[in-house]
Amino acid sequence: MDKAELTGSFGSIELLGDASSSVDRILAIVGHINLFEDFSHEDIENLARYMRCCRVGPGVELIREGETGDFMLLVLEGTVEIVKIDPRGMPQRLAMAGPGKTLGEMSLIDGEPRFASCLTLEPTVFAVLDRDSLANVISDEPRIGVKILMELLMLLNQRLRAVSGDLMKCLENQRLRIR
16 A cells, blocks of 8 residues: 555555554554564564654544445554444544554455444554455465464354344343333
8 A cells, every 4th residue: 555545545654664663652652553462562563664653643533434445454542433323413422542452353354335434533653464465474474474364254253142132132121121
């Protein structure tokens, strides 16, 4: 992903180069990054060569609900609000994401439209891993590629289980109200 592609995606952006310069920052927050908990320092250094680091100001929409996407973001600094449009057309805050959180993993894997929007609330630094870079990791560094795919699979599986549990609670509450 080059600067033109990133600028088109994020508007006003400062491209900081590959994430190699951010390895120490990534390692400092790796304890909070479920995706990288089984990665060694060397693994993260190697993976960082395939990622691009960027800085944006507050109020930038990093991901737009409904648009296609083929990248995920790793927040290194700053805070991002995750918002979903409800059936009435009103934005609803789903969550906040800070350093160590990943965004956009589902579209990285399946290329389907984004589930929610992600907006920066303050100056934010993040690393980008796009599908082409992930394919290069898998090709060039197969051990790391398999590791990241397995971690993404586990992360998405955990989210699916949590959402399924929430759905069951909603269905049970609805059943109780009907009685």
